[in-house]
Amino acid sequence: MSTPATGPRDALTDVRGLRVGHAQRTGGGWLTGVTVVLAPEGGVVTAVDVRGGGPGTRETDALDPRNLVQRIEAVVLTGGSAFGLDSASGVAEWLEERGRGFPVGPGRVVPVVPAAVLFDLGRGGEWSARPDRGMGRAAVEAAAAGEPGAPVAQGCVGAGTGAVAGGLKGGVGTAAVRLASGTTVAALAVVNAVGSVVDPDTGALWGARRAWAAELGVDGAPLPADTVARARERLSAAQPPPFGTTLAVVATDAELTRAQAHRLAGAGHDGLARAVRPVHLLSDGDTVFAMATGDRPLVPADRPPPAGPVFGAQAAAGALDGILAAGADALTRAVVRAVLSARGVSGPGGTFPSYRELYGLQEGAEGRESADGQG
């Protein structure tokens, strides 16, 4: 089995047809935003797995694989806690204008827009500064304006604008895996956890692995003892956030049933568990969506299963297992990239140093990328 490679952009948009748009507002009490993942017209198979104890969601019941609506046009990740659910209305409005959604009559659609929120209230200083309908609309417009396969802005953008991860500045990260079969599996994470993304005893990111050192620029090895001690002191002085929520989308171009997509969302939570400790707390609303565009058969045509139903089922299970493992890895890596892309923020809502800043690492390509970015 050959080692999976990253996708060309190492981003969610490596899954052909998916677009990502961010909208955010900073300054004047604001530090929040919205990220929209926009499917190609007609929608894609979508599932959700809610594992945090404090979720804020909308239209997640529709995603139960037993239920009617088969395909989803857009998924919304938003700041603003429960208030931020309004941003999904702006996305629904935009979709309806374009006749995109569940068809309910001649020329009539109801866009089913699943959404999940993260807690970032007050991070910019003003408690009432929350994403609204207009910001949701701006995010989906930003997504639509992008080319397919466009790079995805990381760091303090979109729903990651006000994100904090265990006292460090959080944000948006993305990563993609290209399997030997040619199937792409990718993830986008908005890291805003009560738990920590860093091992306080070594300064290494929990999600970093030697094998990913080339892609990530960090290798998971312990940092110098004095750096670790200084960081520890500074972190322990900071107030940990009372509420979190890491939101994510895991996606693939493989053809999955809705039940299989649900499993992919679950695999994403495994990837999250490797990058955030503790995770899935009662005070987190950790939610992972899965989207499957169905561009490629689950079992590639040039690798047909042996004849017979049992072998066929085994081949499908094997192919799905490969996608699940890749989805978990992509999400772990997306969390690491989010943290490495974030820049520290100090303002009326608090001081949230970046990981790079706290551990004396150079701001790398990722960090610079995050300063520009669409939306």
Add this chain to the structure above:
Amino acid sequence: MSTPATGPRDALTDVRGLRVGHAQRTGGGWLTGVTVVLAPEGGVVTAVDVRGGGPGTRETDALDPRNLVQRIEAVVLTGGSAFGLDSASGVAEWLEERGRGFPVGPGRVVPVVPAAVLFDLGRGGEWSARPDRGMGRAAVEAAAAGEPGAPVAQGCVGAGTGAVAGGLKGGVGTAAVRLASGTTVAALAVVNAVGSVVDPDTGALWGARRAWAAELGVDGAPLPADTVARARERLSAAQPPPFGTTLAVVATDAELTRAQAHRLAGAGHDGLARAVRPVHLLSDGDTVFAMATGDRPLVPADRPPPAGPVFGAQAAAGALDGILAAGADALTRAVVRAVLSARGVSGPGGTFPSYRELYGLQEGAEGRESADGQG
């Protein structure tokens, strides 16, 4: 075991502390509305069971008994399909202004407002005439303006304004049971089903029973054959609604855990199954919430269980079973009262005769009550 009696109002408000408010708009293309069940300040234990295949919901994941938020201030039932979810934002706004919601910091709350929608788009003629934030706010204001224990308007009000049940006009109904123990169990239903509330072979309402004839004014006996034949002809000429959704709240003043409340919501679906056939279709989004105010111990103090943990558990199970059975019955009866309270509508969005009209029954007290009504 004595026969349960109805509550004094035979309404959801017989559960002390719960208030009901309706807001609606009719005419000029409109035929839709919102119904809010408002808990006493501090909230009540709330659960949800989504059994329809086409649900539109918000904040239902927060109600999972494993999750953080323990008490809910208000539940929203709304027309407008997925678009109607906006009305919950108006309720959240009103609650936040009063400092009611999940506490997240000094003087700071996030109101978690579970909501479910029903499909009534276009019933008033105008596709874009849907409940919005303002209508949600109006409904919660109407609820707050009512006295505790106030009568609840039934029929074509609130979320039932545009409701249709298998070609007949649907609406809001409510009923309450007072158990011999003194515990109250009540229900409110917004009947808007693809399936039928009436047995086409007899003209009797599925949910009607001889034992309830005094409360309902109908006894479940077959109507005259010529009436049944005429009604059948007229109904078969009508277009059945493509999408439905019956929404309900079942409530009790007993002290329930969140998991027990989940079971009460499930019992509500049994009551629904007895009143609507077929029910829980893919094209319905049937959703039942349960609310438990906790005013009374589950096992009344004057009926202590025999000593020993097993007997205690049995007593609790027995008490809960009584509440579950009463909840199912209350919801069945609420559906019947909704249908009996509805008045026929004929407008640009279609003609929906009432059950009373179609089967030549006098408009009774219920029907007259429904013409006035708060909100």
